[in-house]
Amino acid sequence: MEIAGKVVLITGASSGIGLATARLFAQKGARLALAARSAEKLAQLASELPEAIAVPTDMRDEAAVRRMVAQTQEHYQRIDVLINNAGQGLAVPIEQANIEAYRSIFELNVVSVLVAMQAVIPIMRTQGGGMIVNISSGTSKLPPERYKTSAVGLYASTKYALNAITLIGREELAADNISLGVVYPGVTATDFYTSLAQGRPSAPAGSTSVDSAESVAEKILEAVETQAAEVYTDNLKKALFS
Numbered sequence: 001m002e003i004a005g006k007v008v009l010i011t012g013a014s015s016g017i018g019l020a021t022a023r024l025f026a027q028k029g030a031r032l033a034l035a036a037r038s039a040e041k042l043a044q045l046a047s048e049l050p051e052a053i054a055v056p057t058d059m060r061d062e063a064a065v066r067r068m069v070a071q072t073q074e075h076y077q078r079i080d081v082l083i084n085n086a087g088q089g090l091a092v093p094i095e096q097a098n099i100e101a102y103r104s105i106f107e108l109n110v111v112s113v114l115v116a117m118q119a120v121i122p123i124m125r126t127q128g129g130g131m132i133v134n135i136s137s138g139t140s141k142l143p144p145e146r147y148k149t150s151a152v153g154l155y156a157s158t159k160y161a162l163n164a165i166t167l168i169g170r171e172e173l174a175a176d177n178i179s180l181g182v183v184y185p186g187v188t189a190t191d192f193y194t195s196l197a198q199g200r201p202s203a204p205a206g207s208t209s210v211d212s213a214e215s216v217a218e219k220i221l222e223a224v225e226t227q228a229a230e231v232y233t234d235n236l237k238k239a240l241f242s
């Protein structure tokens, strides 16, 4: 898919990977809708980019997610790409997890993505196609013994679910020319580690394999352009497969 001129809705666009993705896609000529809860940050970003609207949204609010999609459609009259990037982590062993904290990250990392997908699919079908990219995590590709030290197993479980929804959706929607893909970032330098729902990360901050948000944004662009089912960051690919 050639990105110039395409209407792209990005969630979690106020910070980190989503913010870098908004900047990169704007540079490539996309027309953007930017979602997150921080309305002021979104308005500021939208004012800096050539063609962008802010659609402040709490992704845990199902009606708000549907409104986000409707507002984007109303403004641009189409939605070519949905990037489900908003997400939150949790870093405690299973036994210690606060159930509300888990419910809250599951709601954001999985359920809100399903709601956004369901809202956007009929629009994409009517216009003849589209692309949905879901931002997962390298943690969902780790062997279970690695969770003992990092305590990110429950967070990973939300991304397992996200991977499954994406890859199953890819099969279900292929006939409608709607393509779905997963991007797997590894450890990335963002606010993610300071806004966990519970626990403290044992992430290897300062490790040589920390990616920048900008380099992950390049991989998200690659996922859209190639319509690949799965895209890994280079560092993650090295860590997992070599």
Ligand SMILES: NC(=O)c1ccc[n+]([C@@H]2O[C@H](COP(=O)([O-])OP(=O)(O)OC[C@H]3O[C@@H](n4cnc5c(N)ncnc54)[C@H](OP(=O)(O)O)[C@@H]3O)[C@@H](O)[C@H]2O)c1
Pocket (backbone or CB within 6 Å): 011, 012, 013, 014, 015, 016, 017, 018, 035, 036, 037, 038, 039, 057, 058, 059, 060, 085, 086, 087, 088, 089, 108, 135, 136, 137, 138, 139, 184, 185, 186, 187, 188, 189, 190, 191, 192, 193, 195
């Ligand atoms: N950083 C990493 O090492 C890493 C690694 C693998 C995967 N990931 C994934 O990458 C994605 C982006 O994370 P990031 O690293 O860029 O973290 P980040 O800097 O903390 O950004 C998270 C984004 O999600 C938004 N968000 C959080 N709760 C929300 C809600 N209820 N409704 C709407 N938006 C919400 C935040 O905006 P507001 O606070 O303004 O709502 C923010 O824009 C996440 O899905 C994460 O799981 C990150």
